[in-house]
Amino acid sequence: MPTLRLLTNVEIAPESRPELLARASRQVADLLGKPESYVMVILESGRDLLFAGTSDPSAYLELKSLGLPESRTPEFSRALCGLLAETLAIPPERVYIEFSSPPRHLFGWNNATF
Template sequence: MPTLRLLTNATVAPETRPELLASASKRVAELLGKPESYVLVILEAGADLLFGGNDEPAAYVELKSIGLPESRTAEFARALCGWLGDALKIDPQRVYIEFSSPPRHLFGWNNATF
C-alpha cells in the first residue's frame, strides 16, 4: 500500500507523465523495500502552489506506507528531494514532505483491510 502523492506547480508535459510516474513508482518501491505491484503514485501537476511567497517550482509530497520506518524518514527525504530535483528541477528548499504510517486496520484494499 505504499502511496506517493505529488502536488506540484511545475509544468509536466503530458508526454512525460508516464515516465515520471514510472520513475516515482520504482523509486518508492526501492526506498521502502516493497513490491512495486503494491505502489500507488498520484501526480497532481499544475497545482496552484505558493511557497515562501512566490510561485517558483515547488512540491508537496505525501509518502504513506504501513510500517514506514520513522528512523529512515531523513534518508527518504533526501532521496525524494534528489529525485524531484532531477526529474522536475525543484529545489529541495521548496519541497515539503509528509510521512505517515497508517495502522493496518485503517487502510483498505481488495474488499478488506491490511
C-alpha cells in the same frame, strides 16, 4: 500499500508524465523494500501552489506506507527531493514531504483492510 502523492505547481507535459510516474514508483518500492506491484503514485501537476511567498517551482509530497520506518525518513527525504530536483528542477528547499504510517485496520484494499 505504499502511496506517494506528488502535488506541484510545475506543469508537466503529458508525454513526460509516464516516465516520472514510473521512476517515482520504482524509487518508492526500492526505498521501502516492498514490491512495486503494491505501490501507487498520484501525480498532480500545474496546481496553484505558493511557497515562501512565491510561485517558483515547488512541491508537496505525501508518502504513506504501513510500517514506514520513521528512522529512515531523512534518507527518504533526500531521495525524493533528489528525484524532483533531477526531473522537475525543483530545489530541495522548495519541497515539503509528509510521512505517515497508518494503522493497518484504517487502510482498505480488495474488499477488506490490511
